[in-house]
Amino acid sequence: MRVGHGYDLHRLEPRPPAGNGKSFVLGGIQIEHSTGPVAHSDGDVLLHAVTDAILGALGLPDIGQLFPDTDPKNESADSAIFLREAVDRMRKAGWEIGNIDCTIICEKPKIGPRRADIVANIARLIGCAADSINVKGKTHEKVDAVGEGRAIEVHVCALLKPR
Numbered sequence: 086m087r088v089g090h091g092y093d094l095h096r097l098e099p100r101p102p103a104g105n106g107k108s109f110v111l112g113g114i115q116i117e118h119s120t121g122p123v124a125h126s127d128g129d130v131l132l133h134a135v136t137d138a139i140l141g142a143l144g145l146p147d148i149g150q151l152f153p154d155t156d157p158k159n160e161s162a163d164s165a166i167f168l169r170e171a172v173d174r175m176r177k178a179g180w181e182i183g184n185i186d187c188t189i190i191c192e193k194p195k196i197g198p199r200r201a202d203i204v205a206n207i208a209r210l211i212g213c214a215a216d217s218i219n220v221k222g223k224t225h226e227k228v229d230a231v232g233e234g235r236a237i238e239v240h241v242c243a244l245l246k247p248r
């Protein structure tokens with residue numbers, strides 16, 4: 086078996102013209118919120134961390150190396166494309182998902198009400214069972230940038246098993 090860790094953080098800002106925040110999308114699910122991620126792609130911090138956990142388990146270059154933010158092709162890209170590429174590489178290398186455990190850290194919005202949608206969508210994108218995916222939400226206890234609502238961060242562990 087192989088294990089990988091993924092981490093990502095994005096700044097959160099109001100939508101233009103007040104800031105540069107994009108729509109708030111998490112695990113491919115749109116969530117109504119007053120701020121959104123500042124990003125070159127669609128800013129889906131959860132899919133970025135899941136992608137990096139899988140790539141990390143495979144010992145491959147990370148998402149920033151495979152999909153540089155200097156490449157205009159990745160401008161506002163749907164992050165599902167990044168995840169699908171990682172999953173493709175995983176299958177070609179002879180591995181499949183054992184399980185994936187995700188921790189989302191932000192003050193707002195609350196993750197709980199959308200958790201089931203997020204889990205189902207990640208499982209759909211990967212092509213694995215929903216009970217192989219776990220998603221938890223935590224706050225940052227109002228301290229530092231994450232706790233002040235100026236950023237969102239995600240940690241992910243992915244276990245791969247031979248196909």
Ligand code: MG
Pocket residue numbers: 093094095128129130133
């Ligand atoms: Mg990112």
